[in-house]
Amino acid sequence: MSDAGGTTGVRLTDAERLDWLRLIRSENIGPRTFRMLIDHCGSAREALQALPDLARRGGADRPGRIFTIEEAQRELDAARRHGVVYIASSEPDYPVRLRMIDDPPPLIAVRGRLDVLAQPMIAIVGSRNASGAGAKFAGVIAHGLSQAGLVIVSGLARGIDAAAHRASLQSGTVAVLAGGHGQIYPPEHAALVEDLLHHGAAVTEMPFGWEPRAHDFPRRNRLISGLSVGVVIVEAARRSGSLITARMALEQGREVFAVPGSPLDPRAEGTNGLLKQGATLVTEAADVLTVLKPILGRTIEPVLKEPDTGAVQEPEEPSSDERNRIIGLLGPTPVDINDLIRLSGARPAVVRTILLELEIAGRLVRQRGGLVALL
Amino acid sequence: MSDAGGTTGVRLTDAERLDWLRLIRSENIGPRTFRMLIDHCGSAREALQALPDLARRGGADRPGRIFTIEEAQRELDAARRHGVVYIASSEPDYPVRLRMIDDPPPLIAVRGRLDVLAQPMIAIVGSRNASGAGAKFAGVIAHGLSQAGLVIVSGLARGIDAAAHRASLQSGTVAVLAGGHGQIYPPEHAALVEDLLHHGAAVTEMPFGWEPRAHDFPRRNRLISGLSVGVVIVEAARRSGSLITARMALEQGREVFAVPGSPLDPRAEGTNGLLKQGATLVTEAADVLTVLKPILGRTIEPVLKEPDTGAVQEPEEPSSDERNRIIGLLGPTPVDINDLIRLSGARPAVVRTILLELEIAGRLVRQRGGLVALL
Numbered sequence: 001m002s003d004a005g006g007t008t009g010v011r012l013t014d015a016e017r018l019d020w021l022r023l024i025r026s027e028n029i030g031p032r033t034f035r036m037l038i039d040h041c042g043s044a045r046e047a048l049q050a051l052p053d054l055a056r057r058g059g060a061d062r063p064g065r066i067f068t069i070e071e072a073q074r075e076l077d078a079a080r081r082h083g084v085v086y087i088a089s090s091e092p093d094y095p096v097r098l099r100m101i102d103d104p105p106p107l108i109a110v111r112g113r114l115d116v117l118a119q120p121m122i123a124i125v126g127s128r129n130a131s132g133a134g135a136k137f138a139g140v141i142a143h144g145l146s147q148a149g150l151v152i153v154s155g156l157a158r159g160i161d162a163a164a165h166r167a168s169l170q171s172g173t174v175a176v177l178a179g180g181h182g183q184i185y186p187p188e189h190a191a192l193v194e195d196l197l198h199h200g201a202a203v204t205e206m207p208f209g210w211e212p213r214a215h216d217f218p219r220r221n222r223l224i225s226g227l228s229v230g231v232v233i234v235e236a237a238r239r240s241g242s243l244i245t246a247r248m249a250l251e252q253g254r255e256v257f258a259v260p261g262s263p264l265d266p267r268a269e270g271t272n273g274l275l276k277q278g279a280t281l282v283t284e285a286a287d288v289l290t291v292l293k294p295i296l297g298r299t300i301e302p303v304l305k306e307p308d309t310g311a312v313q314e315p316e317e318p319s320s321d322e323r324n325r326i327i328g329l330l331g332p333t334p335v336d337i338n339d340l341i342r343l344s345g346a347r348p349a350v351v352r353t354i355l356l357e358l359e360i361a362g363r364l365v366r367q368r369g370g371l372v373a374l375l
Numbered sequence: 376m377s378d379a380g381g382t383t384g385v386r387l388t389d390a391e392r393l394d395w396l397r398l399i400r401s402e403n404i405g406p407r408t409f410r411m412l413i414d415h416c417g418s419a420r421e422a423l424q425a426l427p428d429l430a431r432r433g434g435a436d437r438p439g440r441i442f443t444i445e446e447a448q449r450e451l452d453a454a455r456r457h458g459v460v461y462i463a464s465s466e467p468d469y470p471v472r473l474r475m476i477d478d479p480p481p482l483i484a485v486r487g488r489l490d491v492l493a494q495p496m497i498a499i500v501g502s503r504n505a506s507g508a509g510a511k512f513a514g515v516i517a518h519g520l521s522q523a524g525l526v527i528v529s530g531l532a533r534g535i536d537a538a539a540h541r542a543s544l545q546s547g548t549v550a551v552l553a554g555g556h557g558q559i560y561p562p563e564h565a566a567l568v569e570d571l572l573h574h575g576a577a578v579t580e581m582p583f584g585w586e587p588r589a590h591d592f593p594r595r596n597r598l599i600s601g602l603s604v605g606v607v608i609v610e611a612a613r614r615s616g617s618l619i620t621a622r623m624a625l626e627q628g629r630e631v632f633a634v635p636g637s638p639l640d641p642r643a644e645g646t647n648g649l650l651k652q653g654a655t656l657v658t659e660a661a662d663v664l665t666v667l668k669p670i671l672g673r674t675i676e677p678v679l680k681e682p683d684t685g686a687v688q689e690p691e692e693p694s695s696d697e698r699n700r701i702i703g704l705l706g707p708t709p710v711d712i713n714d715l716i717r718l719s720g721a722r723p724a725v726v727r728t729i730l731l732e733l734e735i736a737g738r739l740v741r742q743r744g745g746l747v748a749l750l
Binding site: 265268 | 639650
């Protein structure tokens with residue numbers, strides 16, 4: 001099986017890759033800001049040059065720290081020594097479905113086999129403190145879905161995640177890391193990573209030596225669902241991380257599957273809750289395959305942007321009057337960007353430029369649903 | 376809580392009740408034939424008088440055995456000594472929802488409190504060899520639904536059924552028996568029946584001393600669902616009796632609820648299967664109550680027939696030509712009654728009369744979906 005549309009895109013030069021890494025590692029730059037900067041400036045190199053000026057115009061007390069050429073080269077060298085390859089979202093090896101999410105990482109660091117990333121993937125996730133039955137079922141379903149030609153994606157956690165990876169070592173499994181390749185978490189799964197690299201891959205957007213912190217896990221979960229056609233939640237307590245993955249999947253338009261459990265089992269509270277909300281009930285691999293079949297048959301539209309080539313729109317220069325008006329409309333309470341455009345009377349491109357400047361200056365946060373607020 | 380529409384109907388005289396009992400206990404007469412005979416003849420007494428003639432015209436080798444006055448009186452006397460009351464489907468105490476099913480028993484034999492039959496009921500059924508967790512959950516949900524004013528209906532079986540009854544002894548529970556009141560099955564639940572009579576009732580359509588046989592249980596299950604607004608299936612293996620109750624409930628237009636369980640638990644195979652087919656997932660009483668609320672608010676149309684009063688249509692007398700034509704169209708392969716009417720060119724009333732005669736002669740079987748076949 002292979003995902004259609006997976007071989008489009010243009011490879012970056014080494015110099016461009018270095019620029020991309022510098023830009024995404026610079027202060028106040030996330031995946032969304034990265035994309036907007038490329039759109040605004042035309043290339044990563046031009047964005048890096050424009051950053052100090054944009055930050056100043058956004059009213060930064062001090063310019064945000066820019067990742068240096070030396071730092072970027074050091075990261076790329078360390079990664080290369082460990083067999084880690086960096087793939088940009090504009091390149092053909094970048095997973096097509098991940099490219100379709102709202103905030104795809106501009107660069108992913110991949111160890112293992114790149115070809116598995118071109119195959120259709122299904123995520124299997126669940127509780128760290130899984131029951132024996134839950135871990136066993138995760139293995140059974142992972143094996144069944146593997147046999148049908150799907151690559152199993154999971155988060156390398158204890159419990160369900162590890163069981164899903166272990167059951168699909170031979171057919172291909174992808175571990176998405178919350179930290180860097182140099183900081184496998186949990187440490188006891190370092191051997192599991194080595195095992196899965198033979199037929200699979202480990203993927204992260206984080207710097208090579210990054211030690212994952214609590215808020216890196218939900219961020220990582222968007223990649224688990226983003227890589228996948230759908231997500232199977234095997235066991236999940238109420239308010240568990242797996243439910244975040246399920247929510248991400250819904251937001252990304254991916255299928256959500258849940259495994260039922262006894263109402264008296266707290267590890268089934270989350271999955272039963274998902275079922276009540278309309279997730280597809282799974283007791284065997286066929287339940288997943290029935291839903292996926294028409295989806296996998298569909299051609300994926302290449303929504304690829306190739307920002308470094310072609311004409312770039314001349315950015316609209318905001319007047320200081322417009323800038324003041326828009327900043328005046330902002331505050332700590334999140335406001336909808338569309339309302340901001342309407343209330344300010346400014347052209348959308350102008351509003352977007354001002355917001356970008358504020359963001360780069362570290363004065364603005366973006367929230368879900370197109371909301372922005374001043375820090 | 377009380378079901379609207381529950382106090383319509385006319386009480387039978389003792390003599391009429393005796394006639395009804397004789398007719399339903401006579402050979403080749405089931406609930407459907409009973410109703411058709413009343414429609415055809417006008418009353419149970421007239422139907423009893425017409426039976427030999429109808430059987431002869433239907434081509435019976437020998438007339439079907441008619442339950443004698445003495446036998447009927449003996450059954451009523453034995454029942455009365457045990458506090459059993461017979462309620463006819465035309466009487467006000469007959470449960471309104473049971474009256475709405477396709478084949479309501481013309482008479483139900485009730486021990487205990489008649490007033491609980493006027494309250495809205497919910498069935499809770501499941502495996503005989505229930506797990507500890509399943510039995511516990513049945514008790515929890517039965518208690519929760521009782522507290523909301525619902526009467527708990529079940530089948531007095533070991534396992535889930537018994538747990539549901541026991542948890543609702545104080546608030547009212549109805550046991551539907553597959554045999555007669557004089558033959559409680561399983562025998563060790565005789566004490567449970569005595570306990571539940573204080574605030575609830577035991578109900579059956581079978582003769583007082585009837586020992587239940589295998590095929591009486593599915594037949595009984597239609598009463599469990601027929602009495603109820605909905606059915607909650609707690610644990611059910613594949614191809615279990617509880618799934619028959621679920622199917623009956625669907626056919627009767629009642630709600631089906633199922634409790635999820637682990638895919639590795641064979642006792643959850645049936646319930647998970649129901650959930651895949653669209654049953655409502657239940658992990659707490661509120662899940663049931665949310666669905667039932669609008670249904671319980673609705674007024675039930677009294678679809679009551681009062682066959683012993685009012686004008687009776689003069690039955691159409693079939694010609695011998697018509698009779699031969701229709702019998703010629705029948706065979707061991709089931710055929711749709713509508714096709715029979717179309718192919719024979721006879722008037723519907725004539726076709727129905729001939730089929731009734733054949734049925735009373737013991738030569739015809741009716742199947743689901745309006746199909747008939749010669750024996």
